[in-house]
Amino acid sequence: MAMPAATTLLAWTRLLRAADLASQHCAASLRALGLPPPEWYDVLLAIERGGAQRPRDLQIALGTEQYALSRLVDRMVKARLLTRVPCADDARGHLLHLTIEGRAMRAAMWPVYAEAIETALGARVAEEDRTALARLLAPLAEPISA
Template identity: 40%
Template sequence: MQGPTDDVVAAWVRLVRAQRAVMGAVEADLKRAGEPPLSWYDVLWSLVQAPDGRLAPRDLEGALLLEQYNLSRLLDRLEADGLVARVPHPGDRRRQFVEITERGRALRERMWPVYAEAVQRHVGARLGDGEARCLAAILGGLLGGRF
């Protein structure tokens, strides 16, 4: 098998650097606004989108692309802050769901304007609509329709 071309390597390097730069900038904006990290928003958003505001931890893990140990610790923190609750799975006492609380919904809604402004500042303001659409299509190709 032949190695990647120079263009492929350049695309890879820029993809990784862009991801780190944009994520770091968005995280910094959230922190400056006194909001929790983006991972908290992502968990809360996933739960808001789920039927009845709840998901099994393994489904949440797949949606967030977090390692299991990271998700468990994150859920512990969110639960300690009253943002999510672990509830028993009907019919199987060994399983549980993670459910968003009203306090979690309120935090997600409070975080959204800061997050949206950060995405606009660090992505939207740098790309035209056509470029954003093209980039989304290219990244979709890399994801192979998985997400």
């Protein structure tokens, strides 16, 4: 197997570093206002947009590990942002529903999340470069086929 080219390694390093810094900035912005972390927003938004979902479907949609999503959902249920309702099709399963508090929390988080996105990316990269970046990253946002 060939070693990656130097430019591939440089792009990889910068991609990971940029994602990490943007994520840290977003989490810090939310935390400063006493709001939950970005992962909570992602779950709330996915259920708000897609309706009640089984955890396995949410896991696939968010691209997260089952154990991490399970712990996250437990915390969100405890915070009364989500409820678990037994699945009519499968007595062993359940659906995750967004509560009124969950909808309100997602709405409260969005302005802070949006500002963090603008600060981390929008204000630092020209519009034409953001367009090119989105185009370049598109194939990397798809699952890797084995």
